[in-house]
Amino acid sequence: MPVRATKRGEERTPLAGDYDVLICGASFAGLAVARELAGSDARVLVVDRYEIGERQTSACAAPTEWLENLGLAESIRQTFQDLVVHTPHTTVRMELPWTFSTFDYRELCRLLWAQCGDAEFETAKVERRQPPVISRQSRNSVTVVTDRGDIAAPLVVDALGWRRILAIDAGFQPPDAPLSRGLEVHPWGASDELEIWIDRDYVPAGYGWSFPARDEVRVGVGSFDPRHRVKEPTVRLAGDLERQAVRYQGNWIPHQLRPATESDVFFAGDSAGHCLPLTAEGIRTALYFGIACGRELRRVVEGRATRDTALRRYSAFSADHRWQFKWMLRTQKTVPRVPPRLLAAALRFPLSSDAFVRWSFTHYLNIAHPSFALASTPASTSALRSVA
Numbered sequence: 001m002p003v004r005a006t007k008r009g010e011e012r013t014p015l016a017g018d019y020d021v022l023i024c025g026a027s028f029a030g031l032a033v034a035r036e037l038a039g040s041d042a043r044v045l046v047v048d049r050y051e052i053g054e055r056q057t058s059a060c061a062a063p064t065e066w067l068e069n070l071g072l073a074e075s076i077r078q079t080f081q082d083l084v085v086h087t088p089h090t091t092v093r094m095e096l097p098w099t100f101s102t103f104d105y106r107e108l109c110r111l112l113w114a115q116c117g118d119a120e121f122e123t124a125k126v127e128r129r130q131p132p133v134i135s136r137q138s139r140n141s142v143t144v145v146t147d148r149g150d151i152a153a154p155l156v157v158d159a160l161g162w163r164r165i166l167a168i169d170a171g172f173q174p175p176d177a178p179l180s181r182g183l184e185v186h187p188w189g190a191s192d193e194l195e196i197w198i199d200r201d202y203v204p205a206g207y208g209w210s211f212p213a214r215d216e217v218r219v220g221v222g223s224f225d226p227r228h229r230v231k232e233p234t235v236r237l238a239g240d241l242e243r244q245a246v247r248y249q250g251n252w253i254p255h256q257l258r259p260a261t262e263s264d265v266f267f268a269g270d271s272a273g274h275c276l277p278l279t280a281e282g283i284r285t286a287l288y289f290g291i292a293c294g295r296e297l298r299r300v301v302e303g304r305a306t307r308d309t310a311l312r313r314y315s316a317f318s319a320d321h322r323w324q325f326k327w328m329l330r331t332q333k334t335v336p337r338v339p340p341r342l343l344a345a346a347l348r349f350p351l352s353s354d355a356f357v358r359w360s361f362t363h364y365l366n367i368a369h370p371s372f373a374l375a376s377t378p379a380s381t382s383a384l385r386s387v388a
């Protein structure tokens with residue numbers, strides 16, 4: 001049984017203090033923002049409703065190079081060079097030009113947090129932001145309402161996931177929002193294969209997966225259509241693989257980019273729709289945009305930019321990726337319409353040819369390339385240059 005470390009009852013004393021940066025959400029995006037502020041003089045507070053790493057939020061597979069470049073290799077559980085794709089009419093093995101690794105969520109969060117310098121952490125449930133007009137004790141402050149009291153800071157980040165809790169209008173509710181849904185089980189066991197199923201028998205639009213992580217296998221189903229329930233097919237896929245349907249984990253997954261800033265708040269990760277459509281890969285993009293956001297905030301706390309400049313630059317940086325997200329969304333809408341026999345033929349040839357796999361996966365990685373984690377200056381995209 002995991003030990004509940006989250007503060008309860010009398011421990012939940014009111015939060016108080018004067019912070020330069022308030023980061024709401026301590027998962028991939030939030031911790032990536034905090035990491036970029038390590039070593040600055042800024043007083044940084046990170047809040048989450050759970051203890052850091054307490055609740056796994058995904059199947060935890062990411063490009064290995066991202067994990068290595070961020071110094072997170074210790075959390076890796078298994079590494080895969082091949083992706084095995086099953087359809088009703090064929091199975092193909094694709095050798096990828098780079099590797100994917102599954103990792104341990106708790107361990108990864110611990111390693112990331114260790115790189116966050118003097119940032120402070122508190123468990124608190126974030127409820128909303130105060131409307132800008134009411135919160136203006138000083139012109140610069142944003143006030144966030146939590147179950148442990150109000151916290152004000154000039155720089156506030158929403159890394160709280162798809163709900164985008166700090167948005168002024170909270171009108172983004174499933175199933176009427178551009179969200180996919182995913183559910184997985186985590187039975188103990190082992191396998192050498194990273195596998196996906198594109199099979200309408202499991203899900204009309206979406207895919208199933210089996211991601212081994214040394215001593216457990218993460219088996220799940222994701223549906224691009226938020227109305228399609230995924231529990232029954234997840235249990236069925238697990239059964240077909242002779243795995244137990246135990247230890248569930250699931251959530252809504254955004255598949256559309258949303259503005260990365262709103263009024264005076266920064267959004268990173270799922271709260272900004274930074275999860276990639278089609279693949280529902282949202283970890284490396286949460287890290288990528290979290291780093292970009294953190295670098296802009298660092299310029300502000302070091303007096304090299306104003307908050308307005310940071311808002312403008314980060315917003316432009318995120319929007320600069322719009323066409324890649326659109327292209328992925330278009331493919332997400334097209335694939336389920338391809339007749340299964342045609343899809344099988346395409347996968348056999350030429351889609352599964354080495355050259356095509358290398359070309360497409362290289363472009364795919366470039367959307368949020370691991371080298372970004374190494375650069376110490378803000379991204380040199382055209383968007384950043386043009387608004388600087």
Ligand SMILES: Cc1cc2nc3c(=O)[nH]c(=O)nc-3n(C[C@H](O)[C@H](O)[C@H](O)COP(=O)(O)OP(=O)(O)OC[C@H]3O[C@@H](n4cnc5c(N)ncnc54)[C@H](O)[C@@H]3O)c2cc1C
Binds near residue numbers: 055
């Ligand atoms: C079943 C499933 C499997 C997936 N598998 C993969 C995968 O293998 N690889 C991949 O790249 N992507 C995967 N994804 C997508 C990926 O999980 C997300 O895109 C990614 O977690 C986004 O990171 P984030 O930091 O933006 O948000 P999250 O990881 O969702 O973190 C949000 C944080 O905010 C906290 N929070 C939420 N609400 C509140 C509140 N009111 N108050 C305080 N704290 C709050 C949460 O506790 C959490 O710590 C999967 C998604 C699902 C649902």
